[in-house]
Amino acid sequence: MIALEKRAQPSRAWVVGGPVLAVVLTMLAGGLMFAALGTDPVEAIRIIFWDPLFSERFAAYSRPQLLVKAGPLILIAIGLSMGFKAGIWNIGAEGQYILGAICGAAFGLAFYPSESPLIFPGMVLAGIAGGVLWAMIPALLKVYARTNEILVSLLLVYVAEAMLASAATGWLRNPEGSGFPGSRNLARHAGTANLELIAGTGMHWGVLAAFIAVIAAYVVMTRHVLGYQIRLAGQAPRAARFGGVNPARLVILCLGVSGALAGAAGLFEVSGPAARISIDFNVGYGFTAIIVAFLGRLNPIGILLAGLLMALTFIGGELAQLMLGVPAPAIQAFQGMLLFFLLALDLMANYRIRLKREGMA
Amino acid sequence: MTALLDIEGLTKAYPGVVANDDVSFSIQPGEVHALLGENGAGKSTLVKMIYGLVKPDRGAMRLGGAPYAPAEPRAARGAGVAMVFQHFSLFEALNVAENIALGMENPPKPRDLAARIREVSETYGLPLDPFRLVGDLSAGERQRVEIIRCLLQDPKLLIMDEPTSVLTPQEVEILFHTLRKLSAEGTAILYISHKLEEIRVLCDAATILRLGKKVGECTPRDVSAAHMAELMVGKTLSVPARDDHEPDEVLLEVRGLSVAPASPFGTPLRDVRFEVRAGEVLGIGGVAGNGQDELLAVLSGETPVVADAVTLEGKPVGALGPNERRALGLLCAPEERLGHAAAPDMSLTENALLTGRLRQGLDRRGFVDWGKTRGFAERVIDRFDVRTPGPGVAARALSGGNLQKFVIGREILQDPTVLVVNQPTWGVDASAAAAIRQALLDLAQNGAAVIVISQDLDELVEISDRFCALNEGRLSEPRPARGLGMEEIGLMLGGAHGMHEAAQ
Numbered sequence: 001m002i003a004l005e006k007r008a009q010p011s012r013a014w015v016v017g018g019p020v021l022a023v024v025l026t027m028l029a030g031g032l033m034f035a036a037l038g039t040d041p042v043e044a045i046r047i048i049f050w051d052p053l054f055s056e057r058f059a060a061y062s063r064p065q066l067l068v069k070a071g072p073l074i075l076i077a078i079g080l081s082m083g084f085k086a087g088i089w090n091i092g093a094e095g096q097y098i099l100g101a102i103c104g105a106a107f108g109l110a111f112y113p114s115e116s117p118l119i120f121p122g123m124v125l126a127g128i129a130g131g132v133l134w135a136m137i138p139a140l141l142k143v144y145a146r147t148n149e150i151l152v153s154l155l156l157v158y159v160a161e162a163m164l165a166s167a168a169t170g171w172l173r174n175p176e177g178s179g180f181p182g183s184r185n186l187a188r189h190a191g192t193a194n195l196e197l198i199a200g201t202g203m204h205w206g207v208l209a210a211f212i213a214v215i216a217a218y219v220v221m222t223r224h225v226l227g228y229q230i231r232l233a234g235q236a237p238r239a240a241r242f243g244g245v246n247p248a249r250l251v252i253l254c255l256g257v258s259g260a261l262a263g264a265a266g267l268f269e270v271s272g273p274a275a276r277i278s279i280d281f282n283v284g285y286g287f288t289a290i291i292v293a294f295l296g297r298l299n300p301i302g303i304l305l306a307g308l309l310m311a312l313t314f315i316g317g318e319l320a321q322l323m324l325g326v327p328a329p330a331i332q333a334f335q336g337m338l339l340f341f342l343l344a345l346d347l348m349a350n351y352r353i354r355l356k357r358e359g360m361a
Numbered sequence: 362m363t364a365l366l367d368i369e370g371l372t373k374a375y376p377g378v379v380a381n382d383d384v385s386f387s388i389q390p391g392e393v394h395a396l397l398g399e400n401g402a403g404k405s406t407l408v409k410m411i412y413g414l415v416k417p418d419r420g421a422m423r424l425g426g427a428p429y430a431p432a433e434p435r436a437a438r439g440a441g442v443a444m445v446f447q448h449f450s451l452f453e454a455l456n457v458a459e460n461i462a463l464g465m466e467n468p469p470k471p472r473d474l475a476a477r478i479r480e481v482s483e484t485y486g487l488p489l490d491p492f493r494l495v496g497d498l499s500a501g502e503r504q505r506v507e508i509i510r511c512l513l514q515d516p517k518l519l520i521m522d523e524p525t526s527v528l529t530p531q532e533v534e535i536l537f538h539t540l541r542k543l544s545a546e547g548t549a550i551l552y553i554s555h556k557l558e559e560i561r562v563l564c565d566a567a568t569i570l571r572l573g574k575k576v577g578e579c580t581p582r583d584v585s586a587a588h589m590a591e592l593m594v595g596k597t598l599s600v601p602a603r604d605d606h607e608p609d610e611v612l613l614e615v616r617g618l619s620v621a622p623a624s625p626f627g628t629p630l631r632d633v634r635f636e637v638r639a640g641e642v643l644g645i646g647g648v649a650g651n652g653q654d655e656l657l658a659v660l661s662g663e664t665p666v667v668a669d670a671v672t673l674e675g676k677p678v679g680a681l682g683p684n685e686r687r688a689l690g691l692l693c694a695p696e697e698r699l700g701h702a703a704a705p706d707m708s709l710t711e712n713a714l715l716t717g718r719l720r721q722g723l724d725r726r727g728f729v730d731w732g733k734t735r736g737f738a739e740r741v742i743d744r745f746d747v748r749t750p751g752p753g754v755a756a757r758a759l760s761g762g763n764l765q766k767f768v769i770g771r772e773i774l775q776d777p778t779v780l781v782v783n784q785p786t787w788g789v790d791a792s793a794a795a796a797i798r799q800a801l802l803d804l805a806q807n808g809a810a811v812i813v814i815s816q817d818l819d820e821l822v823e824i825s826d827r828f829c830a831l832n833e834g835r836l837s838e839p840r841p842a843r844g845l846g847m848e849e850i851g852l853m854l855g856g857a858h859g860m861h862e863a864a865q
Contacts, residue, residue, distance in 0.1 A: 225727050228714060236704035241663050242695060243715040244684030 004351045014349040015297075019305075022341035029341075030334045039324050047323055048316030048334070062315050064202025068273050069314055071207035072097070072265040074307035076289035078213040079261030081298040082221070083254035086230040087237065090255055092138065092153030093262040094286025095160035096131040100263025101270035102167050103130025105183055105277050108192035109172060112184065115191040123192060123267055124205075131263015132256050134160065139255035143248040149255065161282065168279045187275035194272030206268025210307075213261060218300040230254065262286060295342055313338065363426050365390045365549045366411070366518055371420035373406050380406035383420070384575050386568045388518065391547045393540060395560045395581060397593055398570035399790040404553050407570070408520050411551070412444045413437040425517070435466075443511035444520040449503050453496035453626050460495055461510045481512050485539045496626045500527035500649050501535075508539070519543065520551045525559060526816065527649050530851035537563055555593070555791075556819075557586035571595055594791050609639035612810040613660075613691065613779045618670045620659060628652040630659065633836045635829060637779065637810035642801065644825030644842060645814045646854055652834040653783055653814050654696065660781045660812070661693035662686045673779065688719050690778030694768050696787065696814075698761065702768040705757035709749065712756050713738035713771060720775045737774075745770030746796065762789040766797065773800050780804060783814040798824050818850055830854045 027049075031041035052062040076093045083090050090096075104127030111119050138152035172183040186192040197203045221227035233240040233250055241247065265285065274281055292310050296302030317331035364387035373381045381403045388394045398404045409415040411422065413431030422429045424440055431437040434444075451460050458475050462468035469477070475491040482489045487505045495503060504524060511519055521540075525533045540550055540563065554560055560567060561581045569577045569592045577592045618633040630652050637643045647653060658664040660671065661683055668677035673691050681689075695701045703712045714734050718724055723734045738752035745766045749759055756764055769785055785801065786794035802824055805811045814831075815821050821828055822842060829839040830853040837853045 223728050223731075225718065225724050225729055228711070228729060232704055232707070232715070235706050236700045238697070238701045239704045239715060242661060242683060242693075242701055244662075244682055244687070246682065 003354050004347075005354050006351055007349075010349045011352075014345070018345035018348060019342055022338065022345050023309075025341045025345075026334070026338045029337050033330065033333065033337075034326065037326065037330060039326055044320055044324060044326060047320045048313065051319060052312060052315045058319060060200075062319065064196075064200060065315050066308065066311050067202035067207045068204070070307040070311035071202075071204070071210045072269055072285045073289050073292045073310055074304055075206060075210040075213055075265040075268075076258075076262045076286055077293040077296065077303045077307060078210070078217045078300060079258035080289055081293040081296070081300070081303060082217065082227075082230055083258050084293060085221070085234045085298050086250055086254050087234040088251055088254045089150045090135065090138070090153050090258045091150050091290065092134070092155075092157045092160075092286070093258060093289055094282055094284065095153070095157035096134045096259040096262035097266035097269075097286045098157075098160040098164050098282050099130040099134040100127035100266030101130075101274075101277065101281060102164060102172070102266075103127055103133075103263070104267030105186060105192075105270050106167075106172060108186060108271065109184060111191065112189070113191075115189075117191075119191040120194070120271070123271060124264060127263045127267025128260045129263070131259040131261070131266065133259075134263070135255040135259025136252070139252045142251050142255075149251070153255075157286070164277070164281060165279050168277050168281070172277050174276075181279055183277035185275050186271045187273075192271055194268050196272075204268065204272045206265060206272060209264060209268065211304075214300045214304045221300065226253075262289075291339065295339065297346070309338075364388060364423075365392075365425060366429075366551075367423040368411075369421050369423075371407065371410060371417045371422070373410060373415060373417050379573050381410070381417070381570075382573045384570070384573075385420075386575065386578065388549045388551060388566075390517070390549055391544050392566060393544050393550045393552055393564045395564035395567035396551060396553045396570065397555065397557075397560065397567055397589060399555060399593055402570040402593075403573040404570055405522070406573075408444065408522065408551065408553060411437070411518075412442060412520060438514055438516075441515070441517035442520065443514055443516035443518070445504065445507045445511055445522065445524060447522040447524075447526065449507055451495045451503055451506060454494065456492050456494050457489060457498075457506050458491040460506060461491075461513065464510050465513070477513060478509055481509050485512065485542055486535060487539055501529065501532040504528070504536075512543075516548060518549045518551060520553070522553045523555075524552075525554065525556060529648055529854040530818070530847050532648075533559070557581075557589050560589070561586060569593055590791070609808070611636045612639050612674055613637045613812075614672045615660075615670065618659060618666060620655060620664060620666060622655070623664075628655055628834045630655050631834045633834075635836060635839055637812055639808050639810055640805050641826045642805050642811045642813060642824050643839060644821035644828045645812065645831055645836070646818055646821050646828065646850065647814075647816065647831035648854060649816055651831045653831060655834070656831065656836075657693060657695055657781060657783045657814060660691070661695070662691075684719055687716065687775075691781075692716070692772045692775060692777035692779070693781040694772045694783065694785065696783040698764045698768055699757060703756040703764060706755055708755055709742065709747075709752040709759075709767060710735045710738045712767070713741060713752070716771060717775060741767055741770040741774055744774060745800070746793070761787075762793055765789050766793055769797050769800070773804055777804070777809055779810045779812070781812040781814070784816065785813060786815075786817065786820060794820075818847070822850075828853075 027045050031045055034041040034044040051058050052066065053059060076097065080090055080093055104123040107126035108119055108123045134156060137156060138149040141147040141152055142149045168183065169181045174182060174184045187194065194204050194206065197208065229240065229245045229250065232243055233245050270277060270281065288310065292303060292306045296306035313335050317335065320326045321328055321331060366388045368387065369385045371381050371384045384407060396404050396407065406415060410417050413434045413436050429440060431440065458471055458478060461478060462474055468474060478489065478491040487509060489502065489505050489509060495506065504527065524536060528536060544550055552564055564581045567579050567581045568575060569589065571593060579589065614636040616634040618630055620630040622629045628651060633656065635643065659666055662681055663683060665682065666679045668680040671679040673689055678686055678689060678691065699705045714723055714729060717737050721737050723730055723737065735752050741747065742749060742752060747767045748763050765788060769782060772780055786797050789797065798820065801811050801813065813821065813824065825842040827839040828842040828845055830837045832854060
């Protein structure tokens, strides 16, 4: 009989080695799937994991895309992870991301056509404010009316999408756009553009912000009393209250921080890679970031790696579709396998498998 | 006469510890047999094997002469073995009859069942109304539900795990009456306890376990309690000592404290008032669930109240949070170690930070000084003899007694003005319990005020200067503990109401 037994201490070897093994297992299982689909498995795996970074043909385009795609994922996931550690479930980062983009873009466009260097910093602040504002709705409702933040934050995503559509087709529409929906191009206007900081790398202000967030979150979670209180509240709520943690303050703080980072991510996206407010501006970064946060085990360094890995499979998956004609569902299945193996092996960090022999005297 | 239950060479090992090592004894029909031992001596594992919850690695059992190896509790019940656990498994929102029906294989119709419950409860002197909600019952009444649930199966052997830990002295009398009656009818009882006086009064035979091994057997009536204690612990115990002294100025005062319960089955506090002086130990007794947790939450600051209801050295502190009170010198150690007093998955170092941050200066402008925190954890471990490989170990990896030493030590080492502890020696072995009590007395000796909330009356009588009791959220008038008899204490615990019928 096989039984799981909880380890007294999490195993260090599995915490580090588990994800590596998961990638290897995904390559094997995914290779079998690609072979069954009639594609050369070795080539498919190479195109997904290797070519986006190192092939001469594609790397010039896809390498910068890695940071462009990973940036918002990491930035949002870092904010979410702090709340998740405290047991506060912000599922509506997508909505806060949209609000950040709308508020930031509206601020920038209000001063159009000024090219003052103060406009972009102002847009960043407006974007953060938009995200925080949207996150405060579930936070205050949870604190004062005891509603469930999961439902409220999630449903507010759909409200945010409706507001995005109204902004794109109405009050933020480009007056010189001959009636097409969508705002002015923010990335091509000097005052509002989120520029690439180092040419050809995809490194823009949002990616820099994501890296800073990783470092700041790492310091807060391991060295600061606030990080300690967040972990405490998530692991043992009663002990946290005994230790002097104010639950209401923590809810507002955690939702505020995750809203701020999601809002900032939205602003950096709308003023850079996406370039404008459009109806289909949001592509699910806010939801994917939840997966990234858990994939990274809610640890800032883990989230950094998980965000990069997730971005790589997106880019590599697109490349494989293009080059080999692999169907899109196969790529999704492949990404699913990666998640499956990562989470399954995650169990081994906290549990060990024992083979028990039946029988007794 | 053949033995009812014969146990031969039972052995059970868990990773890292041998819970039972070659244990043999037998129980005669109608015998009340005590199983004695400290926490961790292997009593629970042994009865779990008898009840089919755990399979032995080696050894054999015979029940009524036939080989007996229950694969699961259902098989044990089928063979006539019933067990009343220390922790009840009852649903508070269901009534007594519904709870009993849930545990039966083929429950009869509710009306028939209620009639049988009444019949059994009258036969054995256990008053119980089948239609009352379990949530409204006292701990003693809940235990009756569990006992009646067992008696409905007509057991040949009834196992009782520390049944008196939640009872008032009067309720204990009722229980003993019932057990004697059962034994007279031929039902054998395996009685687990570490309360020696009880065992001397009730039991016909005793088997004593220490560290998983059987270290002796005796006839409890013929030997002294001290003799049994020595067998149990393996050495002679010292009784905590203290000098006489006059209490000083009032350090903590509580008055007019009324708090509504947080949950439907919680206990409200009703007009609680008391004061504690420097150098004094105030003992607060009471059966579990009479407002102990609620009172501790009010004193720790987890449940804020109006400022004037709690004053510390003359300052109103009722509205302050836990950390503000700590800064002023009011420290607490709650009963529930895992999840309340300590975070299970955090290391001892991290748990040292939980309450030690302000008074030990473990952070600088919000940034934790982990080196200093580890040092504080190491001092607690060292000073209170916490058995652990080091401060990096998770709290859940410690045994209950060791964690309790850590939790109490963490507060005592912070030099409190007023210390409130709830069940300070619960689950701690006898020598460690003596050390904790001595540390509490030393603290009072050095001028602190100590409040000990406990269900262990012997402990309270031993260390308190004054004694009072919580009953349904009311606190009795504190009385000098010296010279207080068990009879009086029992009446204080029972609140002197509802005890007349029970005493008959």
